[in-house]
Amino acid sequence: METLPPPSLIEVLEGKDTKVPQEAQRQKNLDAGALFVLKSKGSWLHCGYHLTTSIVAPALLSLPYALALLGWAAGVTFLAIAALVTFYSYNLISLVLEHHAQLGHRQLRFRDMANDIFGPGWGRYFVGPIQFLVCYGAVIGCTLLGGQCMKTLYLLSSPNGSMKLYEFVIYFGCFMLLLAQIPSFHSLRFINLISLILCLAYSACTTAGSIYLGNSSKGPEKDYSLSHNTQDRVFGIFNAVAIIATTYGNGMIPEIQATLAPPVKGKMFKGLLICYAIVTVTFFSVAVSGYWAVGNQAQGLILSNFLDDNNKPLVPKWLVFLANLFSLLQLAAVAVVYLQPTNVVLEKTFGDPKSPQFSARNVVPRLISRSVSVTVATTMAAMLPFFGDINALLGAFGFLPLDFVLPVVFFNVTFKPSKRSFVFWLNTIIAVVFSILTVIGSVAAVRQISLDAKDYKLFANV
Incomplete structure (x- = not known):
């Protein structure tokens, strides 16, 4: 068998050697956002931690409210359908990303996928803005909810306390100022492992508290009937759909897969198994x-x-305390995870990929831009303390198209399955149904906001 000589230095420099590591060339061409924030060093286990933190967040505490709008049968059914569809959709995105990576072009961001698959402009003018609004809106929601948890802990110890909600939101925002400086997505892997444990902890406390309250005479009389007003019932259904979509929402699967060390094949699927x-x-x-x-x-x-x-607590005081404490701690991790797409944009805009990541040239702009980003989110959370309505609107307008519609369209366009195949029609049905739900859910969420507008007050102490 003939032995091939190693390539000469000239051949390497001229790009004539096909065995030159593509990763080195890829790293050379990355902007500062992708290079510094989306470091590709993680394992499938780390991917599972990131996925769990981005999906299993305290927004799940809104699910009983969603079931109250849908009823037992429809509520549990849609909860299961949303789980199956999002698990399927996230796997489709992963397969599309793996396909392009094998072709030598690894996509690191949602907008990169849109540009490559749909054409120039889609990432910049459609997918990019929607993803930014959804993820930054999630940061605002987490900051608000963190303030609400802190206020509950305060009232448990000082029932007649005079501190206002916006004060706790500001305290939580100050804590976020510190966490936001963590340099890369990969750096969050151990924080997100703790986050995984915390979500199990507050879910267990909440479930135990619900069982206690349901068996207690202190709880409300159990009534599972829906609204008798047909209009309210219909809009309530779509509002609930939007809330559930938000709860299952992720909005940054490509960014999470970008944290995986190459080769990435099969790693996202293992991470999704942990998450689900x-x-x-x-x-x-x-x-x-x-x-x-x-x-x-x-x-x-x-x-x-x-x-x-x-x-005054209707369940054991310590149970309320622990549920809120665990939720508060996990919210910090969730907020930092949803800051990452914003951090990518900020680093791309103000960072210099030719300078070291921790040089003064990059550290100073990073410190200033991330601090401003968190300050704006904290200010908005303190001004608009209506988490449920914001949650529904984000789900309808952002998470439904990003997590239910685009993945199946990306797959069909990339792999072009036969129009006679089951996969093609399954994907088409999912895209059409959830596109309709996006429109109706957005209308329902806006309607709910308008109905609640009479109660709105800037910096309200709700």
Whole structure:
């Protein structure tokens, strides 16, 4: 057998050697956002941590409220359908990303996928802006919810305390200022492992609290009937769909897959298995137990049902305390994860890929831009303390197209399955149905905001 000589240095420099490591060339061509934030060093286990933190977040505490709008049968059914569709969709995105990586062009961001598959402009003018709004909106929502958890902990110890919600939101925002400086997505892997444990902990506390309340005389009378007003019932259904979509939403699968060390084949699927094992345990236990305990009296966050109108606990005080404490701690991790797409944009705009990541040239702009980003999110959270309505609108307008519609369209355009195949028609049906739900859900969410507008007040102490 003939032995091939190693390539000469001249051949390497001229690009004539086909065995030159493509990763080195790829790293050379990356902008500062992709190079510094989306470091490709993680394992499939780290991917599972990132996925779990981005999906299994305290927004799941809204699921009993969604079931109250849908009823038992429709609520549990759609909860299961959303789990199956998102697991399927996220796998499709992973397959498309793997396909392009094998062709020598690894896509690191959602907008990169849109540009490569749909053509120039799609990433910049459609997918990019929607992803930014969804992820940054999630940061605002987490900051607000973190403030609400802090306020609950405060009222448990000082029932007559005079501190306002916006003060706690600011405290949470100050904590976020520190966490936001963590340099890369990959650097969050151990924080997200702790986050995975925390989501199991507060879900267990919430489920236990719901069972206690459901068996207690202190809880509301169980009534599972839906609204008798047809219009309210219809819009309530679509509002619930949007809430569930937000709960399962991710919006940054490509960015998470970008943290994987090459080769990436099969790693995302393993990460998704970890994530959806946690999803199954937490989502269904909280949703079913919470709705069973309080029926159609479920509030936007089920933890609010654990307190009476005077902020006195209806379940053991320590259980309320732990559920809120674990939620508060995990919210910090969730908010940092959803900051990553924003950080990518900021680093691309202000960073210099030719300078070291921790040089003054990159550290100073990073410190300033991320601090401004967190400050703006904190200010908006303090001004607009209506988490449930914002949650529904984000789900309808952003997570539905990003996580339900685009993945199946990306797959069909990339792999071009036969129009007679089951996969083609399954993907087409998913795209059409969830496109319709996107439009109707957005209308329903805006309607709910308009109905609640009479209660809106900047910096309200809700």
